[in-house]
Amino acid sequence: MTKTIHSIGEDALVASLARGYSRPNARLIKGMGDDASVTIQAAGRALLATTDVLIEGIHFIKAHTTPYLLGRKALGVSLSDIAAMGGRPLFHLVSIAMPPETPKAFVNGLYKGMDAAGQDYGSCLAGGNTARLPGRVMVSTTAFGEAAAGRVIYRNGARPGDVIYVTGLLGQSALGMEALKTSGAAAIRGRFKEAVKRHLDPAPRIAAGATLASGGLATAMMDLSDGLGIDLRRMCEASGVTAEVELEKIPVSAALRRYARDNRVSASVFAASGGEDYELLFTSPPGRAKAVATAAKRAKITITPIGRVTGKGGKGRPGVVFVNADGRAVRLKKAGFQHF
């Protein structure tokens, strides 16, 4: 008989998770098993905290992923927020709500994936919560990180003249989702498998974010969760500036170029409109371009300049403009993912 969450009961479930995924850590005094987790604060350092939720049917489809990958993504998207502030991960809390008939193996896989991502990026499980939810699995992750108090990077620091950069390739996650919609789980091993991997298991850019922040290189930074179109607009609004992006400069994969050609769409527009890339978007003065390139090398990631901050924002100002190779403004039809 398949062991379910219902057949095991809450206490035994929590105890088995505490046994399997507690890791010794110098800053963690008490993880799972008490009313709250207990960690030691570090004098003069900023504590970063962020929370995200993945809901079955909204943020993921069970048939298109595995419990292990879902666990990696649940933690990964929260750690991406820590990276976006220039922080290093510390700990995470996890709330999982699920139907009583959920197999124990599903929960094990989920926690195994979170644990593996935690090890990859330096975060350890500090506690959490389980609840019953008929019909859906929901995973809520709260991640903690830290940075030197004066080195945290916000969205609101972009200044006219700054260069706009992104890490990695854009549109990969959206391409992966398209492939999953078309081919189902078979896409995991199909021709767009790299893109599918990015969609199911995004890689938070911890090293890049921390290097850019500690070097004082980024004036504003955020992660790309809802698509460049939406997210850059948010950064510009927070900073009170306008921006221009050269569509042709947006870094895209060969696979996306192929897909775009076959489907007669613009790879750049597709990339600028797709959500969930979890790459970093940041601005930096033009004089720091060499230092940015060095930081990219150190963090082992490509960093691409895609545009610049054109001026101060305000009523009636253009906001964010995307221009094509001959300088004409292009309107993004679907500017990323809005939740409601």
Add this chain to the structure above:
Amino acid sequence: MTKTIHSIGEDALVASLARGYSRPNARLIKGMGDDASVTIQAAGRALLATTDVLIEGIHFIKAHTTPYLLGRKALGVSLSDIAAMGGRPLFHLVSIAMPPETPKAFVNGLYKGMDAAGQDYGSCLAGGNTARLPGRVMVSTTAFGEAAAGRVIYRNGARPGDVIYVTGLLGQSALGMEALKTSGAAAIRGRFKEAVKRHLDPAPRIAAGATLASGGLATAMMDLSDGLGIDLRRMCEASGVTAEVELEKIPVSAALRRYARDNRVSASVFAASGGEDYELLFTSPPGRAKAVATAAKRAKITITPIGRVTGKGGKGRPGVVFVNADGRAVRLKKAGFQHF
């Protein structure tokens, strides 16, 4: 036309929440509106963190409460975990998932309630997340608190000979829920209105927890979320001890005595079995009884001794025994709330 979350959109919703509920705070550098909240750490102090989720249809019924009270409860249950460790609240993050057709007024009420509870207990909103969830409202709260590093109280410190205490009255929340089941929202103004209030708006015992912890008075502490029967067993298992509770000593309200008489049940057994009281359960050496009474006065709360830690636990040992007035062991039929 009623404004809904869908008609407003995510960014405007978050912006309006950030405007309405951001409070200046010496430890909070950046609240809502960036990728993560930023707070300042305090040297040598323990950081406490805990997460809870309230799901419509499981943890609450919309018709039996108001958005304001739901907000108070969502934060209150998390702050109760901070109290149970002996901590003082600092900040909280909130994830809310809801149907797109949710009225904006509902969200406003929820945040107003959380804000009011935050002010009552010293916690301020530092950030959060919104997501779409068809058919249900779900509120996930992560609360942060702190305590002197050596003064945190865990579940595992109870020692043979210790006296077992609880704060306040037990069974109030369960009585309130019974009244709501019987009379619906009319119960809010009915004969059990005090009990209904406890159910809908539990009061985390911050002052009591912090006073007991800073005075070194409690050897083990936790909050009563799932009922004394279940929670004391958890404390005994964590501490490796056995315990005896005198049913007659369990503090109950006059309203519960009346209800118990009318329904021919034992008020004490009802109180020991009911969940969600969010009172504190703690142990303390008999020699500190006077100091505990003084602490109770300072925290303006009743604290009642209900039993004692009888010995070391182990295989085949009795665990937790409830005895009635003539010393006979009584078996609790329904020992509180289990989530699966």
